[in-house]
Amino acid sequence: MKRTIKAPAKINLALEVLHKRNDGYHEVKMVMTQVDLADRIDMEHRNDTLIRVEMSEGFLPVDQRNLVYQAASLLQERYNVHQGASIYVHKNIPVAAGLAGGSSDAAATLKGLNEVWRLGLSSEELAALGSEIGSDVAFCVHGGTAIASGRGEIIEPIASPPPSWVILAKPPIGVSTREVYRRLSASSASDGSRTERMARAISEQNYHAMCDRLYNSLEDVTMAMHPEVRRIKERMIASGADAALMSGSGPTVFGLVKKESRVPRVYNALRGFCEQVYAVRLISKEKT
Incomplete structure (x- = not known):
């Protein structure tokens, strides 16, 4: 089975840092929304259990340092999946830009492999898994516009902003x-x-x-x-x-x-x- 998933960039319309938490993270409250600049993630199942990641930008890592690899590996391990995946990431979102490109790629990987591996997981289950990878991944799983709180992993969907x-x-x-x-x-x-x-x-x-x-x-x-x-x-x-x-x-x-x-x-x-x-x-x- 093959899937292609778009991974849109996000912007913060509001970002407030409330205080530093006991776990070392900062408590935040934000309004996040997506824009139509997106990476494209192509995924295909493998009959072995290998996770293979390729990136259109050759300077980016394709091993455990890559959030896409982390997402696929975590999903595979957590749900005891006996299949692998070949994943190709076409980058359009600038890297290290404050636009959650890596987090969106990870979220798209979770959603795509959920279908490729026929796991039947809900968006809430995928978002909870994503929050273990990065603070913005849960929002990127849900998409749209939302108030995000906690470390960014507590998501409350709201209406889309006026067109702009x-x-x-x-x-x-x-x-x-x-x-x-x-x-x-x-x-x-x-x-x-x-x-x-x-x-x-x-x-x-x-x-x-x-x-x-x-x-x-x-x-x-x-x-x-x-x-x-x-x-x-x-x-x-x-x-x-x-x-x-x-x-x-x-x-x-x-x-x-x-x-x-x-x-x-x-x-x-x-x-x-x-x-x-x-x-x-x-x-x-x-x-x-």
């Missing part, structure tokens, strides 16, 4: 998520209210309120480490984006643009700053 174009711009730098969290000061702790206000704006389909309520607790930390992230955000606003924000721990910045006629201007303005620029749409998925 999204300009993504990733500078040619890498950001260490661990280092960003390490530098986050206790005084910057949030209380979750910004996430609730964002969710309310989405529920009311109020695009302007959504733009006004974009928030990321990690943005100032990453911008202090990498000033080019701030310059990209400023460039987005100056060129006509309705609002802009860094996604995740960065370095990708996204801009929301309601009017399609403005999209080329914002896109072209960012192409002068960095090579990896994308004009995409928010994915609309009804709450179930």
Whole structure:
């Protein structure tokens, strides 16, 4: 059996860090949603028990360091599967960008192999398994738009945001998520209210309120480490984006643009700053 699964990128419309937990992780509360920039995962069962992963980007690992490999291996081990899989990942999402590309690939692998291996697992079971791999995997299993809390693994689906174009711009730098969290000061702790206000704006389909309520607790930390992230955000606003924000721990910045006629201007303005620029749409998925 063969399956091809899309693995969409995510952005954070709100990201609040509440406090550091006793287990060393940070308690967060976020509104996450997906955009139509996606990797493609091709999967085929094997008659042996080997897990073989190939990536379109040759510099990426294909062993235990790869989240796709981890997802396949964990699913196989946990459910005592006596089959293997050959998996090919066509990368379109920038790597180490704050867009959950690796987590989305892992989620797509869980969903695809659930079918290929005929396991019959529910989305909730796959999401619980995914949360063992990474904090964003559970959200990526469910997809759509959601409030995520805990480490990011507690998912509450909500309505899709108002339609909008999204300009993504990733500078040619890498950001260490661990280092960003390490530098986050206790005084910057949030209380979750910004996430609730964002969710309310989405529920009311109020695009302007959504733009006004974009928030990321990690943005100032990453911008202090990498000033080019701030310059990209400023460039987005100056060129006509309705609002802009860094996604995740960065370095990708996204801009929301309601009017399609403005999209080329914002896109072209960012192409002068960095090579990896994308004009995409928010994915609309009804709450179930």
